[in-house]
Amino acid sequence: MRDILPDIEKWRTRGEKIAIATVVSMQGSAPRQPGAKLAVSEKGELAGSVSGGCVEPAVVQTALEVIKHGRPQMLEFGISEAENIEKIGLACGGTIHVFVERLDW
Amino acid sequence: MSGLYEELRTALNQEQAIAIATLLRGTDHVGAKLLIYPDAVTHGTLGDPELDQRVSSDAEQAIWSGKAAIHSYTLENTAMAQEQIDVFIEGFPPPPELIIVGAGHIAIPLTTFARALNYRVVIIDARSAFATPERFPHANELIVAWPDEVLQQRTLYPSTSVAVLTHDPKFDEPTLKVILTRRVGYVGAIGSRKTSAERAERLLQQGLTEEQIKCIHGPIGLDIGARTPEEIALSIMAEIVAQRHGKI
Structure with a gap:
């Protein structure tokens, strides 16, 4: 959380809306632990991370939608080796849940 | 804005001990927030007083361990009865x-x-x-x-x-x-x-x-x-x- 505060402050000063994505659970191996956060500004700027980069594109897309409609979303990533090629997932084989919410609290 | 984010930011910047709980599943209050300070002082609500109380006692440990994890609850005698409620609790200890x-x-x-x-x-x-x-x-x-x-x-x-x-x-x-x-x-x-x-x-x-x-x-x-x-x-x-x- 601490790592994304300076960027959030910058965006808030500019009057932008913000979404925060948080890793809330992790099974198997995953690059970032529960609590890891990615903040996304209305203009699509990023701070922090929820993985090593493998799931960020999908999270950013959801974050931009959540900024518009305000309803929190739960995303799940992590798929078998066979599926890994065509879908967005974690290369390391773990499963993570990412909660995406608008910063309106 | 309820002011809880501002409060969390201030606590983190001042390196105070604090935890935040977010309702993930179980009611129409998904995304609701509760801030927990040491000695069970809380601000905000997850939408039910019994839930707030149980979460705040679990959060007390997270405040000092710095752990972030989902905790599951079931409540009786409330509007939320029988449903499984998932709450994500994140603790932020001060530097030792x-x-x-x-x-x-x-x-x-x-x-x-x-x-x-x-x-x-x-x-x-x-x-x-x-x-x-x-x-x-x-x-x-x-x-x-x-x-x-x-x-x-x-x-x-x-x-x-x-x-x-x-x-x-x-x-x-x-x-x-x-x-x-x-x-x-x-x-x-x-x-x-x-x-x-x-x-x-x-x-x-x-x-x-x-x-x-x-x-x-x-x-x-x-x-x-x-x-x-x-x-x-x-x-x-x-x-x-x-x-x-x-x-x-």
């Missing part, structure tokens, strides 16, 4: 503090080691010749006063470690009497096996319980055969880390 009582030689390398391990270091000694900024430029706080009086007033956390190093019963014993009635992570006191045993006997006579006295690590430090002040400081720091990770 090491309070060194006694600004002698060992305290200097001990401050160095503790700072390298991201501890906030506080030196307390009534003897102004020892507790000088020249000797302790690397300490976060340097207090020249009677240690027991300072500690009586001070907020101590379960993550706080206290090393009592004055070698002088008139400072050490009143300090230990204050510390042992509070909830801290580590207490160590310098002195040989014989000194430690004699001190324990005197503290017992002064009204402390055997259980409280058993919490004192003394002779202080892991047994690594330390001889020099630097080696003793290393053994003390190693013992503090071992205690923190539940190894002793």
Whole structure:
């Protein structure tokens, strides 16, 4: 959380809306632990991370939608080796849940 | 905006202990927030008083462990009855503090080691010749006063470690009497096996319980055969880390 505060402050000063994505659970191996956060500004700027980069594109897309409609979303990533090629997932084989919410609290 | 984000940001910037709970599943309040401070002070709500109360008692542990995890609840006799409710609780402990009582030689390398391990270091000694900024430029706080009086007033956390190093019963014993009635992570006191045993006997006579006295690590430090002040400081720091990770 601490790592994304300076960027959030910058965006808030500019009057932008913000979404925060948080890793809330992790099974198997995953690059970032529960609590890891990615903040996304209305203009699509990023701070922090929820993985090593493998799931960020999908999270950013959801974050931009959540900024518009305000309803929190739960995303799940992590798929078998066979599926890994065509879908967005974690290369390391773990499963993570990412909660995406608008910063309106 | 409910102001909870501002409050969380302020607490984090000031390095205060805090936890935040977010409702993930179970009601139409998904995304609701509760901030939890030590001693179960809360702001905000997850939408149900019973849930807030149960979450705040689980959050109390997270505040000090720094853990982030989903906790599941079922509630009775409320609108949310029978549903499984998932709450994500994240704890943000303040940086651990090491309070060194006694600004002698060992305290200097001990401050160095503790700072390298991201501890906030506080030196307390009534003897102004020892507790000088020249000797302790690397300490976060340097207090020249009677240690027991300072500690009586001070907020101590379960993550706080206290090393009592004055070698002088008139400072050490009143300090230990204050510390042992509070909830801290580590207490160590310098002195040989014989000194430690004699001190324990005197503290017992002064009204402390055997259980409280058993919490004192003394002779202080892991047994690594330390001889020099630097080696003793290393053994003390190693013992503090071992205690923190539940190894002793």
